[in-house]
Amino acid sequence: MSSREEGVSRRQLLVGSAGVLGVAAGAAGGYAAGPASRRDAGAGVGPAPAALDAPVAFHGEHQAGIVTPAQDRLHFVALDVISKDRAELARMLERWTNAAERMILGAEAAPGGLVGGGPHKVPQDTGEAYGLPASGLTITIGFGPSLFDDRFGLANRKPVALQKLPAFRGDRLEAHRSGGDLCIQACANDPQVAVHAVRNLVRLGFGVVSVRWSQLGFGRTSSTSTSQTTPRNLFGFKDGTSNVKAEEPDALAEHVWVQPQDEAGAGAWMTGGSYLVARRIRMQIEVWDRTNLLEQEQVFGRGKQEGEPLGETKEFDRLDLDRTGPDGKPLIPTTAHVRLAHESQLGGIRILRRGYNFTDGTDGVGHLDAGLFFIAFMRDPRRQFVPMQRALAAKDALNEYIVHTGSALFACPPGTEPGQPWGRALFA
Numbered sequence: 001m002s003s004r005e006e007g008v009s010r011r012q013l014l015v016g017s018a019g020v021l022g023v024a025a026g027a028a029g030g031y032a033a034g035p036a037s038r039r040d041a042g043a044g045v046g047p048a049p050a051a052l053d054a055p056v057a058f059h060g061e062h063q064a065g066i067v068t069p070a071q072d073r074l075h076f077v078a079l080d081v082i083s084k085d086r087a088e089l090a091r092m093l094e095r096w097t098n099a100a101e102r103m104i105l106g107a108e109a110a111p112g113g114l115v116g117g118g119p120h121k122v123p124q125d126t127g128e129a130y131g132l133p134a135s136g137l138t139i140t141i142g143f144g145p146s147l148f149d150d151r152f153g154l155a156n157r158k159p160v161a162l163q164k165l166p167a168f169r170g171d172r173l174e175a176h177r178s179g180g181d182l183c184i185q186a187c188a189n190d191p192q193v194a195v196h197a198v199r200n201l202v203r204l205g206f207g208v209v210s211v212r213w214s215q216l217g218f219g220r221t222s223s224t225s226t227s228q229t230t231p232r233n234l235f236g237f238k239d240g241t242s243n244v245k246a247e248e249p250d251a252l253a254e255h256v257w258v259q260p261q262d263e264a265g266a267g268a269w270m271t272g273g274s275y276l277v278a279r280r281i282r283m284q285i286e287v288w289d290r291t292n293l294l295e296q297e298q299v300f301g302r303g304k305q306e307g308e309p310l311g312e313t314k315e316f317d318r319l320d321l322d323r324t325g326p327d328g329k330p331l332i333p334t335t336a337h338v339r340l341a342h343e344s345q346l347g348g349i350r351i352l353r354r355g356y357n358f359t360d361g362t363d364g365v366g367h368l369d370a371g372l373f374f375i376a377f378m379r380d381p382r383r384q385f386v387p388m389q390r391a392l393a394a395k396d397a398l399n400e401y402i403v404h405t406g407s408a409l410f411a412c413p414p415g416t417e418p419g420q421p422w423g424r425a426l427f428a
């Protein structure tokens, strides 16, 4: 047993340690007030750097990585199941759970994973996070619609809300950036920790799953807690101001967590879970960077510096969509992004956004391939993401500057209890 192993007791591995910020499980659903981002710490607002290194509770009513404070880094991977053996898939999810319980505490994926197996065995941990703190790592998994075909006898367990997303106007989706049987969302305040988590789970799935696509993200583009400052996206605007926040339990129940009455039959195992929509959205930053400030602010309907709704002064001032200027025209234009996405225009629907900025090299013709890896959690994508994205695709002024190049939907099951693997209720 390595010296690092000795520092991680079985109790810590199962239910969290005194170092785990907030509550380990139960009513708060795994939400742990704590790690936000290193940028928050740098700005003098939010938790101290030590808090950014601390663990986030793994077990709870809901999976961590949804309402827990958004960390600064992301590694997201979508996988296809290549085995045809249902039991093998369930066993892999058990291995994943065991490894995840350890990695979120900053431990190796398996006891003695680095060198403990001796010189003639393959190490059970890849090693690149050895010695690094937990870094607020959360690992969230989800099941895609394609998992419920005829391969694993799961067709009769498919939740009604897990329907492949329809095509939207303007979509330029690429197959190699879309879909997937499973997903792993690993978020941390250190990119090496997030990448290590994904890599080791993929390693543990060798022969059962293969990577379909993967996305790295830096710079969260949403706050999921009022303890966090609002970050900025690559267009330089504050993003996440009016997000659903962890401190709004009623809104979470209404808009984010699947309720018992939602999935009476096949998908009852999803109660307490949430649906994850991922959209890789390329942002034409070169065009944006030649656009004047007035136009930029009209596109979003908010000011660039403070993030205030146009016509107001402060970021969290109420969005008054009826307010008009001296010319009688709405101060927040009819095509402004925040108007079209606002609950008042969509029958009261909201979503919890948890996206990240990305840059993936160039597009081959002299531009950066940069954008927003949009991630949102919701109770029912058919009633939330689909009408919202339809409204945006039809009229949003932002469409001149963005294009959706990837898309996926996953059902993220509820949280686990100690000793209970991910997906137990699904495979029972």
Ligand SMILES: C=CC1=C(C)c2cc3[nH]c(cc4nc(cc5[nH]c(cc1n2)c(C)c5CCC(=O)O)C(CCC(=O)O)=C4C)c(C)c3C=C
Residues within 6 Å of the ligand: 233, 235, 237, 238, 239, 240, 241, 242, 243, 279, 281, 282, 283, 300, 302, 319, 337, 338, 341, 342, 343, 350, 351, 371, 372, 374, 385, 388, 389, 392, 402
């Ligand atoms: C379908 C849902 C949404 C997509 C896709 C989307 C893409 C997208 N958004 C920004 C930047 C901002 N979005 C903002 C607000 C906002 N966006 C959505 C939904 C989608 N955005 C919602 C529901 C809201 C909140 C609306 C409200 O109630 O006021 C903002 C303003 C600040 C904020 O409230 O977060 C910005 C800025 C980009 C750049 C983008 C695609 C690349």
Ligand SMILES: [Fe+2]
Residues within 6 Å of the ligand: 337, 341
């Ligand atoms: Fe938006």
